Amino acid sequence: MTRMLLRGNEAIAEAAIRSGLKCYFCYPITPQGELVEYMARELPKRGGVFLQAESEVAAINMVYGAAAAGVRTMTSSSSPGISLKQEGISYLAGARLPAVIVNMMRGGPGLGNIAPAQGDYFQATKGGGHGDYHLIVLAPSTVPEAAQLVMLAFELSDRYRVPAMILADGMLGQMMEPVELPPPVDPKGIPQRPWAVTGAKGRPPNVILSFDLEPQRLKEMNLVLQETYREIERNEVRWEEMATDDAQILIVAYGTMGRIAKTVVRRARKEGIRAGLLRPITLWPFPYEPIRRLSERVPTVLTVELSAGQMWEDVRLAVEGRAKTPFYGELGGVVPTPKEILSEVKRHATG
Amino acid sequence: MPQASTQVPEGYVKAFFRPRSLSDAKYTYCPGCHHGIVGRLIAEAIDELGIQDRTVGIAPVGCAVFLYQFYRVDFVQAAHGRACAVATGIKRANPELVVFSYQGDGDLAAIGTAETVHAANRGENITVIFVNNQVYGMTGGEMAPTTLPGQRTTTTPEGRDVRLTGYPLRISEMLAQLDGPAYITRQSVHDVRHIQMARRAILKAFRNQLEGKGFSLVEIVAACPTNLKLPPPQANRWVAENALKYFPLGDLKVKGG
Structure with missing residues (x-):
């Protein structure tokens, strides 16, 4: 190496x-x-x-x-x-x-x-x-x-x-x-x-x-x-999970947003919110099955993207109505801070 | 076309053979179409140079899209106009191969102008056979970049009006201005004498590649009897009397010669 x-x-x-x-x-x-x-x-x-x-x-x-x-x-x-x-x-x-x-x-x-x-x-x-x-x-x-x-x-x-x-x-x-x-x-x-x-x-x-x-x-x-x-x-479906075992809210985010979401999960946990993350590594084939599985016990699946909600459609296809599926995204090259995402997490985790 | 199995009557000697690198497949071209002649000349060049087992052809989009069926050499079918880029990729990946593209005027001189000009300008060591029949043959006879002024096509029903659609593109003259190409020539196959000249030009364009001389392009001013709506003999005459006035024959660039 x-x-x-x-x-x-x-x-x-x-x-x-x-x-x-x-x-x-x-x-x-x-x-x-x-x-x-x-x-x-x-x-x-x-x-x-x-x-x-x-x-x-x-x-x-x-x-x-x-x-x-x-x-x-x-x-x-x-x-x-x-x-x-x-x-x-x-x-x-x-x-x-x-x-x-x-x-x-x-x-x-x-x-x-x-x-x-x-x-x-x-x-x-x-x-x-x-x-x-x-x-x-x-x-x-x-x-x-x-x-x-x-x-x-x-x-x-x-x-x-x-x-x-x-x-x-x-x-x-x-x-x-x-x-x-x-x-x-x-x-x-x-x-x-x-x-x-x-x-x-x-x-x-x-x-x-x-x-x-x-x-x-x-x-x-x-x-x-x-x-x-x-x-x-x-x-060939690949994904990473973080703190999903006891999650009350699951974030789904990939790439740069997946990385920022890890910080969000850690901060949320410090504040007593049991957040978890599923980060798709293969976007095609998409990890429908692991998201479906998690959606059976996590009441809220929050998709976070630097778009108007594109992967969100696949997340909703995976969840099939089993959980709430809110979306948070930014557009035009604006990248949200962990703090901004955290406030979304709080809103949906408690609401 | 005589088949390999053609019986030779007693007292006769068979003198006309199918080139080895042509397959047994029947041409899909219309009667009198010049593609068939050009296709055979390429096969003769491949045979003469003994390069059948290292040649890769690029089939264009258009009437020659089935070209891969007619040869006993490896073939790649390219997207419309992209043959020179595809040829570049193959040749750069494996310089031992002899790579030729075969393109019509719509493919090479309209949608593929950029790929053609830049491959020529890089002096890409490939051979380009450019069949200019002044029309989009396969799609039904629309105006091509090379359609003559006043010529009727399905998209110029009153004849090509140069005020609206510009002039026939003499792309070989354009390419000849560049430093990159080794050999740019314009030929025709409307009679036997010209077929022999075209044959020599195609052979040279392949030999150039073997000698590492770089980009060589043979333009063939050709007839499309179907879309000219002329019987083949009149279509040949039409080429001689009309097309060749706009597209004069001869070498436009011979590097170092």
């Missing part, structure tokens, strides 16, 4: 390189500039390809090409840039190509601003582009966790042939923390990709497609995707 002091953006880049990243394609956008710059500096030295594309559209299609050629590949951006990548992401999903996409979310809609936000939850977890597909969506709340989840993203993406997204925000990208990083993966340990386009030498040609004009066959292609998604839902 190597111990390094890194910003979130840098930790993601370093973890990606250690995951065997071969090709990284990008287009500059704040707040993920350090990620791009780290890659420009480090990746070519370590045997990889760094290329700054002419647009996010081009960058994601370069990822599509590199993934088709069978290497570990990644792109990163922030909200408006991720919107531009949606076409390519849908094609990656349709063609079953593994790749990692990093979204360091900022305020939206439109050009928005460069402050931390979580307004891209719907886009990330419900498809984002056209067609019936999902990404594996991982939401780190600390810098070390960001590094871990990048490695996991490459692994899961390869295993299931489903693109994976790291959904974080500008706050995590800028934050510095010590990170323990494992040594680079052994390239031999990266799964073989017999389907990749590597030249039809001694085998029939490989073809990477995301279409079939014949409806019955396209349906079958879709069913393969759906079966894969069901398998991911069975195997």
Whole structure:
């Protein structure tokens, strides 16, 4: 293990390189500039390809090409840039190509601003582009966790042939923390990709497609995707619980808000309020089951997000009316303080 | 197209063969369409250079979307206009591969203009075959960026009015201004002499990649008889008499030559 002091953006880049990243394609956008710059500096030295594309559209299609050629590949951006990548992401999903996409979310809609936000939850977890597909969506709340989840993203993406997204925000990208990083993966340990386009030498040609004009066959292609998604839902749901055993109020929050919510839980407990936290780590697949289970004995499930209530919809789907489901959110890049969230907790815990 | 199983009558010698890198699949193109000729020329180049087992083709969106069925080489189907970006990703991931994209005028010169210009400008070591038939063929004959002034299409029913929709885009001339590309040429396949010239150009565009010379693009001014609503011989004449006036043939850029 190597111990390094890194910003979130840098930790993601370093973890990606250690995951065997071969090709990284990008287009500059704040707040993920350090990620791009780290890659420009480090990746070519370590045997990889760094290329700054002419647009996010081009960058994601370069990822599509590199993934088709069978290497570990990644792109990163922030909200408006991720919107531009949606076409390519849908094609990656349709063609079953593994790749990692990093979204360091900022305020939206439109050009928005460069402050931390979580307004891209719907886009990330419900498809984002056209067609019936999902990404594996991982939401780190600390810098070390960001590094871990990048490695996991490459692994899961390869295993299931489903693109994976790291959904974080500008706050995590800028934050510095010590990170323990494992040594680079052994390239031999990266799964073989017999389907990749590597030249039809001694085998029939490989073809990477995301279409079939014949409806019955396209349906079958879709069913393969759906079966894969069901398998991911069975195997890969990840979440963290804190002080849920005796909770009278459960906070559900992810990423930066999940981190702030931990402080809120500790302060609430000091004041005699039995607050608990469930922090989804995979946003897709979403931890419906653990929230459902907790909602059977916790009367209030408070969702806290940097949005107008996007994950809130999934929380309510999990709770299904078994508990009260209030929501507290901030918009436009405003980040609530623990004190503000605590007063919401008090209001709902006692009310 | 003669099939491999075609019986050769006694006293005859078979002199016309299907290129090895073409599959047995039947073309999905309309009768008289120039895509078929261009497709064969590419296969002949692949055979001649002996690169069938290291070639990757990029199929566009449009009439050539089924291109992957026609070749015995690895293929990737790209989103509309993104072939040059996809080709870049493949080539950068594995420089040992010979990567070519095959794109129409809507794909390359409208929705994919940015990807094309920047791949050319980077001198990306890929081969681009650009079939310019002045129309969106697959979607039913709408105006393309290359549609001629006055030409009737389904979206210019009174003929293309340049005051409203601008002029045909001569993208090869634009690309030839850049420092990046190694080879930009415009050819046609409307008669045998021009087919032979196009054949040599395509071969050169592939050879350039093998020699690491960088971005090479062969534009083929082609006919779409179906959307011109002309029988194939008249469509060929239409290319010679109308399209080639706007899109003159010849090399536009040959780096170091």
